[in-house]
Amino acid sequence: xxxxxxxxxxxxxxxxxxxxxxxxxxxxxxxxxxxxxxxxxxxxxxxxxxxxxxxxxxxxxxxxxxxxxxxxxxxxxxxxxxxxxxxxxxxxxxxxxxxxxxxxxxxxxxxxxxxxxxxxxxxxxxxxxxxxxxxxxxxxxxxxxxxxxxxxxxxxxxxxxxxxxxxxxxxxxxxxxxxxxxxxxxxxxxxxxxxxxxxxxxxxxxxxxxxxxxxxxxxxxxxxxxxxxxxxxxxxxxxxxxxxxxxxxxxxxxxxxxxxxxxxxxxxxxxxxxxxxxxxxxxxxxxxxxxxxxxxxxxxxxxxxxxxxxxxxxxxxxxxxxxxxxxxxxxxxxxxxxxxxxx
Amino acid sequence: xxxxxxxxxxxxxxxxxxxxxxxxxxxxxxxxxxxxxxxxxxxxxxxxxxxxxxxxxxxxxxxxxxxxxxxxxxxxxxxxxxxxxxxxxxxxxxxxxxxxxxxxxxxxxxxxxxxxxxxxxxxxxxxxxxxxxxxxxxx
Amino acid sequence: xxxxxxxxxxxxxxxxxxxxxxxxxxxxxxxxxxxxxxxxxxxxxxxxxxxxxxxxxxxxxxxxxxxxxxxxxxxxxxxxxxxxxxxxxxxxxxxxxxxxxxxxxxxxxxxxxxxxxxxxxxxxxxxxxxxxxxxxxxxxxxxxxxxxxxxxxxxxxxxxxxxxxxxxxxxxxxxxxxxxxxxxxxxxxxxxxxxxxxxxxxxxxxxxxxxxxxxxxxxxxxxxxxxxxxxxxxxxxxxxxxxxxxxxxxxxxxxxxxxxxxxxxxxxxxxxxxxxxxxxxxxxxxxxxxxxxxxxxxxxxxxxxxxxxxxxxxxxxxxxxxxxxxxxxxxxxxxxxxxxxxxxxxxxx
Numbered sequence: 001x002x003x004x005x006x007x008x009x010x011x012x013x014x015x016x017x018x019x020x021x022x023x024x025x026x027x028x029x030x031x032x033x034x035x036x037x038x039x040x041x042x043x044x045x046x047x048x049x050x051x052x053x054x055x056x057x058x059x060x061x062x063x064x065x066x067x068x069x070x071x072x073x074x075x076x077x078x079x080x081x082x083x084x085x086x087x088x089x090x091x092x093x094x095x096x097x098x099x100x101x102x103x104x105x106x107x108x109x110x111x112x113x114x115x116x117x118x119x120x121x122x123x124x125x126x127x128x129x130x131x132x133x134x135x136x137x138x139x140x141x142x143x144x145x146x147x148x149x150x151x152x153x154x155x156x157x158x159x160x161x162x163x164x165x166x167x168x169x170x171x172x173x174x175x176x177x178x179x180x181x182x183x184x185x186x187x188x189x190x191x192x193x194x195x196x197x198x199x200x201x202x203x204x205x206x207x208x209x210x211x212x213x214x215x216x217x218x219x220x221x222x223x224x225x226x227x228x229x230x231x232x233x234x235x236x237x238x239x240x241x242x243x244x245x246x247x248x249x250x251x252x253x254x255x256x257x258x259x260x261x262x263x264x265x266x267x268x269x270x271x272x273x274x275x276x277x278x279x280x281x282x283x284x285x286x287x288x289x290x291x292x293x294x295x296x297x298x299x300x301x302x303x304x305x306x307x308x309x310x311x312x313x314x315x316x317x318x319x320x321x322x323x324x325x326x327x328x329x330x331x332x333x334x335x336x337x338x339x340x341x342x343x
Numbered sequence: 344x345x346x347x348x349x350x351x352x353x354x355x356x357x358x359x360x361x362x363x364x365x366x367x368x369x370x371x372x373x374x375x376x377x378x379x380x381x382x383x384x385x386x387x388x389x390x391x392x393x394x395x396x397x398x399x400x401x402x403x404x405x406x407x408x409x410x411x412x413x414x415x416x417x418x419x420x421x422x423x424x425x426x427x428x429x430x431x432x433x434x435x436x437x438x439x440x441x442x443x444x445x446x447x448x449x450x451x452x453x454x455x456x457x458x459x460x461x462x463x464x465x466x467x468x469x470x471x472x473x474x475x476x477x478x479x480x481x482x
Numbered sequence: 483x484x485x486x487x488x489x490x491x492x493x494x495x496x497x498x499x500x501x502x503x504x505x506x507x508x509x510x511x512x513x514x515x516x517x518x519x520x521x522x523x524x525x526x527x528x529x530x531x532x533x534x535x536x537x538x539x540x541x542x543x544x545x546x547x548x549x550x551x552x553x554x555x556x557x558x559x560x561x562x563x564x565x566x567x568x569x570x571x572x573x574x575x576x577x578x579x580x581x582x583x584x585x586x587x588x589x590x591x592x593x594x595x596x597x598x599x600x601x602x603x604x605x606x607x608x609x610x611x612x613x614x615x616x617x618x619x620x621x622x623x624x625x626x627x628x629x630x631x632x633x634x635x636x637x638x639x640x641x642x643x644x645x646x647x648x649x650x651x652x653x654x655x656x657x658x659x660x661x662x663x664x665x666x667x668x669x670x671x672x673x674x675x676x677x678x679x680x681x682x683x684x685x686x687x688x689x690x691x692x693x694x695x696x697x698x699x700x701x702x703x704x705x706x707x708x709x710x711x712x713x714x715x716x717x718x719x720x721x722x723x724x725x726x727x728x729x730x731x732x733x734x735x736x737x738x739x740x741x742x743x744x745x746x747x748x749x750x751x752x753x754x755x756x757x758x759x760x761x762x763x764x765x766x767x768x769x770x771x772x773x774x775x776x777x778x779x780x781x782x783x784x785x786x787x788x789x790x791x792x793x794x795x796x797x798x799x800x801x802x803x804x805x806x807x808x809x810x811x812x813x814x815x816x817x818x819x820x821x822x823x824x825x826x827x828x829x830x831x
Binding site for chain 3: 030031032038039057062123130131133150220222226227239246248249254264265266290293294296
């Protein structure tokens with residue numbers, strides 16, 4: 001069991017001793033029974049921190065803000081930022097380390113083990129308990145989850161309401177951390193790409209009809225990009241005419257900027273954006289599932305991004321986020337990389 | 344009788360090998376279909392997936408990326424990176440339902456003028472029955 | 483025109499909707515990700531578990547993409563413009579929650595005044611809104627009562643249905659709404675005293691079930707006016723991802739971007755397109771000089787809240803928030819607008 005009190009103690013000590021600048025954890029107050037990110041700057045505030053099955057967010061995303069903050073300040077505070085990482089989040093850290101986006105000393109990682117084999121999918125709990133509305137979740141005894149609803153308490157088996165991505169997770173225990181809470185419990189993962197495999201079995205035209213329909217619903221709100229820890233580019237291809245302009249940018253430079261994709265949400269433009277994002281995530285996406293969770297129109301983005309994770313493994317033997325010393329997927333090659341598709 | 348569909352093929356060809364091979368085909372008076380719009384790049388490794396997606400978005404019926412054989416790259420390693428990167432692009436495009444014949448890669452050296460013409464001929468033959476590419480083409 | 487009340491048995495509901503099939507009918511449909519308003523052959527009544535449409539009705543009146551005109555270079559090097567005002571067949575939206583009705587009324591004000599936006603008004607005039615009163619709050623985060631709305635508010639709607647169990651209580655609010663009844667008047671009857679009382683009871687109970695409350699909302703505008711430079715916003719915006727969901731899914735938000743899309747260069751050919759935009763994107767206020775007056779999330783969060791709770795009040799004497807709860811339900815990091823505003827109201831006190 002992960003002790004919330006011990007967690008708070010640890011964070012309080014770190015803050016008191018000035019070892020970290022601030023701490024990013026979870027607190028109550030998310031919509032429904034989800035937690036939400038909490039920024040703790042004073043030791044007195046650690047009482048807000050919780051660890052529950054509703055702690056679904058990938059807090060490594062906030063390292064982007066920290067990095068931009070440092071870039072803006074004249075004399076930035078270079079102490080590490082403390083944050084909680086689950087197994088998936090720790091793989092994200094490894095990817096950021098691989099790409100030298102952050103250095104190991106920039107973060108103090110408090111790892112937590114997913115002893116329940118994952119975190120919850122709020123939609124699954126809501127459907128399960130309808131018409132009662134879930135308000136909070138806690139760990140129960142024996143692989144169960146305790147849900148407080150507006151119509152009383154409920155105890156359900158965790159396996160029924162775990163997030164889909166957790167069911168295919170290869171690492172329910174943090175791979176990199178300064179201290180870890182919770183026991184390491186082995187999680188069998190017999191079918192890591194089950195959802196992809198069943199989709200691949202469809203015919204070409206079935207697949208196209210599916211994606212065409214999905215992408216007609218995309219609003220181009222870019223929430224998937226905004227929530228992704230790996231989408232940290234200051235200037236994104238999708239907005240390539242807008243960003244990264246300064247007082248020194250000449251008129252010629254502005255006129256020469258290539259507009260790769262239009263802003264309109266027609267399906268072909270939406271597909272372009274999503275294809276580009278999926279390609280940019282090849283070998284980097286750790287399937288934290290946040291993009292799919294936050295999408296307001298429910299696009300099956302995991303089905304897209306995870307395909308390249310599968311191919312990275314199948315074609316190149318590359319596993320994402322397990323080794324911070326590996327070069328990024330597309331910055332390396334093997335002499336015997338497959339080329340049967342090349343004439 | 345409807346006119347035979349002539350696919351428009353964007354070909355990103357590397358300057359040092361494939362482009363030279365295409366020139367050789369020209370100088371040797373070898374005939375091949377005129378469906379190709381060649382874009383010379385310095386190295387197949389410099390071909391970004393963005394170029395491929397953009398070509399389809401703007402109506403290309405087929406896209407070819409062609410470079411030096413592994414080991415012969417003018418920049419040593421460029422074609423190795425291309426091989427890896429574009430393998431992923433090919434898998435992704437097929438996954439979303441684009442016909443696999445539409446995006447292809449080849450290794451063509453500076454002396455392989457005949458191979459180049461054969462690739463183009465084969466490509467046109469494979470693309471003709473598929474018709475115009477409308478899936479990714481923007482309105 | 484005088485309002486008119488009628489009763490429609492649920493057993494006749496399908497027939498009534500079928501009679502409207504000469505128009506486009508948008509009906510609540512449940513998808514994996516939530517409810518949508520889709521053109522489906524409406525079969526049966528509005529499902530009892532219907533909450534609200536995640537993408538609000540604004541999408542059907544102020545769509546994500548609007549083509550303004552097309553341009554083409556002519557043979558003599560001139561430029562020809564072809565106006566593309568939307569040809570909008572009459573459309574009926576069924577199941578509009580009263581808050582969304584009020585939101586449309588707010589949008590009406592924005593797109594009128596000294597300039598009437600022709601694209602907006604073509605769609606608006608072709609649209610008939612059939613509201614559905616909230617017997618229970620669609621969301622745990624509803625707070626319409628705090629903002630001068632209610633679960634049975636009538637503003638912006640053409641008809642308001644209240645579910646009485648096996649019947650709908652139908653209140654006709656506009657002539658457009660009245661026309662929809664006239665064609666099938668045999669299906670409708672006049673309400674009895676009992677039915678009128680039942681409707682009032684249900685409306686009252688619906689209002690009592692609303693859990694969340696933004697106290698003293700009218701105190702916010704003058705207070706917010708003093709807080710432009712306050713460090714309060716930095717703390718409140720710490721976890722904001724600038725994702726745009728709050729504004730895209732907000733039924734009153736209406737900011738847009740206009741872009742020229744070139745299709746061909748020689749001869750030049752293209753079109754001018756309006757799309758949704760959001761003040762939450764970093765480059766929303768980016769100037770071509772590189773200066774950005776809202777360069778951080780604090781200033782952008784401040785902008786969103788001040789627009790809704792100060793500037794709009796100064797312009798139109800109403801809040802630009804209807805308390806629908808979508809931003810609260812959908813924010814990826816749980817930023818709670820009620821919480822932030824309550825803290826703002828008490829800030830420095």
